Amino acid sequence: MALDRNPGPNDLSAFWMPFTANRQFKKAPRMFVGASGMYYKTADGRDVLDGTAGLWCCNAGHCRPKITEAIQKQAAELDYAPAFQMGHPKAFELASALRDMAPEGMDHVFFTNSGSEAVETALKIAIAYHRARGEGARTRLIGRERGYHGVNFGGISVGGIVNNRKMFGTLLAGVDHLPHTHLPDQNAFTRGQPEHGAYLADDLERIVALHGAETIAAVIVEPMAGSTGVLMPPKGYLEKLRAICTKHGILLIFDEVITGFGRLGSAFAADHFGVQPDMMTVAKGLTNGVIPMGAVLAAGAIHDAFMQGPEHVIELFHGYTYSGNPIASAAGIATLQTYREEGLFENAAALAPYWEDALHSLKGLPHVIDIRNMGLIGAVELEPIAGEPTKRAFTAFLNAYEKGLLIRTTGDIIAMSPPLMIDKAQIDEVFGKLSAVLKSLA
Incomplete structure (x- = not known):
C-alpha cells in the first residue's frame, strides 16, 4: 500500500479493541480527548471523574508536569x-x-x-x-x-x-x-x-x-x-x-x-x-x-x-x-x-477510612449484595439479572459515564481505584454519583 494514499474516513472499524464489546462501542463511542489531575475530558466537552485511575495505573493522576x-x-x-x-x-x-x-x-x-x-x-x-x-x-x-x-x-x-x-x-x-x-x-x-x-x-x-x-x-x-x-x-x-x-x-x-x-x-x-x-x-x-x-x-x-x-x-x-x-x-x-x-502514598493511607465509610454507605441500595474495600480500592457486587449475567453492572458502567464518573466492571461487580491524589470532596463526588446510578438500576 502506498504511503501517499489518501486516508479513508475514520469509521472506527480498523481498531480491534481489547476487552471491549466492540460492536456496542462503535455504535455509541465513548471517547476521551484530554485529561488533567482527577478528570478526563470527553469528545463532547464533559468532565469525567476518574474513579479507576485509568486501568488501575494512573496512581498520580493525569498529565502530571514532572512526568x-x-x-x-x-x-x-x-x-x-x-x-x-x-x-x-x-x-x-x-x-x-x-x-x-x-x-x-x-x-x-x-x-x-x-x-x-x-x-x-x-x-x-x-x-x-x-x-x-x-x-x-x-x-x-x-x-x-x-x-x-x-x-x-x-x-x-x-x-x-x-x-x-x-x-x-x-x-x-x-x-x-x-x-x-x-x-x-x-x-x-x-x-x-x-x-x-x-x-x-x-x-x-x-x-x-x-x-x-x-x-x-x-x-x-x-x-x-x-x-x-x-x-x-x-x-x-x-x-x-x-x-x-x-x-x-x-x-x-x-x-x-x-x-x-x-x-x-x-x-x-x-x-x-x-x-x-x-x-x-x-x-x-x-x-x-x-x-x-x-x-x-x-x-x-x-x-x-x-x-x-x-x-x-x-x-x-x-x-x-x-x-x-x-x-x-x-x-x-x-x-x-x-x-x-x-506524599501520595500517605494521602491514600490517610483517606482510606473516609473512602471506606463512603463506600459502605451504599449498603442497602437496590441489588447490592456485597461491598469490599482496602486502601483506596473498593468493590460493589450486584445481584445478576436472571439469564443475563454482567448486564446489570454494564448498565451501571454506562449510566455512570453519562453522569460523569468512570468505573470498572468485571462480571456483575463494580470496581473502583481512583488516583491517589483524590480528596474528600472528590470521594463524595464518586459515591454521590454512584449512589444515583445504583438507585436507577432496574
Whole structure:
C-alpha cells in the first residue's frame, strides 16, 4: 500500500479493541480527548471523574508536569538504547530507586514492558532458578482460581478467570490452582481483611502431597485480587502461604501489578500485609500508566544463583527489545519522585477510612449484595439479572459515564481505584454519583 494514499474516513472499524464489546462501542463511542489531575475530558466537552485511575495505573493522576517534562526531555536526548550488552544511565537509576523502595531483600530488577510480560518473566526465572541450583525437576507452577496474571500463555495458565482461558486451547502443562478466597456467605460487607478463610491456604499442602514438593517451582498470587472483582486475603492467609512455601522450598511470587505503588496506602502490598515474597511483579503505577513498562523484583539469592560460570557468558536467556527503554525509565523515575514529593502514598493511607465509610454507605441500595474495600480500592457486587449475567453492572458502567464518573466492571461487580491524589470532596463526588446510578438500576 502506498504511503501517499489518501486516508479513508475514520469509521472506527480498523481498531480491534481489547476487552471491549466492540460492536456496542462503535455504535455509541465513548471517547476521551484530554485529561488533567482527577478528570478526563470527553469528545463532547464533559468532565469525567476518574474513579479507576485509568486501568488501575494512573496512581498520580493525569498529565502530571514532572512526568510529562521527563518524557519530553528524554525523547530529545536519547530516544532508544539497546538493553542487550549495552546500557543507559536511567535504567540503572530507576532499578536502584525501585530496590530502595521495595521490601528488604528485593535487590534486583528485571525490566519488561507490561504486567503480563512481568508475570511471564517471573515464571521463567522461577523455573530457571531451580534448574541453576540443580533442582531441574521443579517445573510445576501453582496459581489460584479467579486469579488474574495478564493475558500471555503463562499468565492465563496460572490465572483462573474462565473467560480469559477457555478460548485458547491447551495452556501450559504442569499447572495447578489453589481455591479462591471469596466466601460471601461468611464475609459479606467486610471492611478490610475478612475474618474467615485463612484455612484456604492449607490447600497448598494438598497440592504438594499430590505432586511432590520436589516438582513445584513457584506459587503466584495477587496479594489482593483486583481484576476478578476485588477479593481480599483473609486474615492469616498470606502468612500461611509464605510458611508453606518456605517449608517446601517453593518460591512465592506476589503479583503486585495492581497493588503496587500506594494503592493500599503502602508502597507495596507486601509491606501492607507484612509478608515477604521471593519475587514481585509490577507495572501500571510504575510509570503512572504513561509509558508501557513492567518489572520483576527478585530477591538477591535468586539473582545470585545465575551469576556463576565464566563472566563473558549470558546468565539468563530472556529479555525484550524495550526492556528498560530510556523514555519509560525517565517516566518511571519522575513517577516515583512525584509519589514521594507529593506524599501520595500517605494521602491514600490517610483517606482510606473516609473512602471506606463512603463506600459502605451504599449498603442497602437496590441489588447490592456485597461491598469490599482496602486502601483506596473498593468493590460493589450486584445481584445478576436472571439469564443475563454482567448486564446489570454494564448498565451501571454506562449510566455512570453519562453522569460523569468512570468505573470498572468485571462480571456483575463494580470496581473502583481512583488516583491517589483524590480528596474528600472528590470521594463524595464518586459515591454521590454512584449512589444515583445504583438507585436507577432496574
